[in-house]
Amino acid sequence: MASAPYDDPVALKILIAGGFGVGKTTLVGSVSEIRPLRTEELLSDRSIGVDDTEGVDNKTTTTVAMDFGRITIRDGLVVYLFGTPGQHRFWFMWDELAYGALGAVVLADTRRLTDCFPSIDYFEQRGTPFIVAVNCFDGAEVHDPENVRIALDLDPDVPVMNCDVRRRASAKTVLITLVEHALRTLTANAG
Amino acid sequence: MKKPEWLDEDAGPVVRPFALIRGRTRSSGDNFDLIAVVVPTGASAPPEAIIGPEQHRILELAEEGVTVAEVASELDLPLGVVRVLLGDLKDHGLIEVRPPAQVSPLPSERILKEVIHGLRAL
Numbered sequence: 310m311a312s313a314p315y316d317d318p319v320a321l322k323i324l325i326a327g328g329f330g331v332g333k334t335t336l337v338g339s340v341s342e343i344r345p346l347r348t349e350e351l352l353s354d355r356s357i358g359v360d361d362t363e364g365v366d367n368k369t370t371t372t373v374a375m376d377f378g379r380i381t382i383r384d385g386l387v388v389y390l391f392g393t394p395g396q397h398r399f400w401f402m403w404d405e406l407a408y409g410a411l412g413a414v415v416l417a418d419t420r421r422l423t424d425c426f427p428s429i430d431y432f433e434q435r436g437t438p439f440i441v442a443v444n445c446f447d448g449a450e451v452h453d454p455e456n457v458r459i460a461l462d463l464d465p466d467v468p469v470m471n472c473d474v475r476r477r478a479s480a481k482t483v484l485i486t487l488v489e490h491a492l493r494t495l496t497a498n499a500g
Numbered sequence: 501m502k503k504p505e506w507l508d509e510d511a512g513p514v515v516r517p518f519a520l521i522r523g524r525t526r527s528s529g530d531n532f533d534l535i536a537v538v539v540p541t542g543a544s545a546p547p548e549a550i551i552g553p554e555q556h557r558i559l560e561l562a563e564e565g566v567t568v569a570e571v572a573s574e575l576d577l578p579l580g581v582v583r584v585l586l587g588d589l590k591d592h593g594l595i596e597v598r599p600p601a602q603v604s605p606l607p608s609e610r611i612l613k614e615v616i617h618g619l620r621a622l
Contacts, residue, residue, distance in 0.1 A: 320535040320600045346569055348579040382618030389535050485619050492612040
């Protein structure tokens with residue numbers, strides 16, 4: 310049986326970043342089938358003292374659980390969503406996740422806006438296209454996205470939007486806004 | 501059949517994940533991207549190869565075309581362990597692991613437009 314050559318499928322990666330508990334998992338779950346992914350990593354100096362290693366002297370690895378989702382655009386074109394681990398001690402995962410990423414959504418909660426500073430710094434430095442999506446929690450005051458832009462000191466071309474990640478339509482709009490932004494970045498660099 | 505009472509899910513796996521790969525943490529699979537696609541070569545295993553049940557499962561999954569991340573999720577094993585298992589299969593000539601197409605620096609305009617339309621249609 311002669312096997313037909315595989316059409317190389319195109320797999321794209323979008324990162325969902327932001328502080329702990331800001332709704333990353335909810336966003337991934339709203340638009341895709343969510344699956345758990347775990348990775349066992351060496352404990353970095355940073356996490357020593359965070360993980361209680363007393364009494365388990367030989368423990369040198371820690372398990373990091375992440376969520377990822379898959380959206381099939383068509384046969385051979387798939388978008389993967391990866392929720393980046395929120396806690397600082399899992400920063401070592403970021404370089405791997407960000408490598409080759411199409412772009413990133415930084416989810417923000419206006420009650421804890423500073424939580425997304427590290428993500429923004431990271432993507433700015435790396436040159437990864439990103440947008441800021443303010444997740445509007447029940448009971449939280451809804452802010453004008455322009456005020457959020459000023460508070461976060463973002464470049465004028467970075468899209469800032471409000472969203473409700475529990476709603477599929479809203480989560481879709483967030484992703485579309487990001488891909489459109491990535492497309493603009495691409496054509497701006499080319500032109 | 502009654503399950504032994506002293507073992508529940510919280511007890512964790514009976515075999516520690518890294519025992520599957522005989523404690524190794526380095527292999528030719530170290531640099532496999534999370535979204536690299538695992539493709540079977542269709543070759544048969546060399547006689548000296550020891551193909552464990554996890555690797556058989558990987559070969560089954562590869563028939564459907566899966567990414568490294570999906571293999572790890574499906575097998576419920578840490579990525580580091582899965583990379584070693586994949587590296588062994590590659591060394592035996594049983595699979596290819598293809599890096600994602602067009603990751604650098606950004607995919608083509610055409611692909612991105614297709615993604616935007618696809619997301620709208622979800």
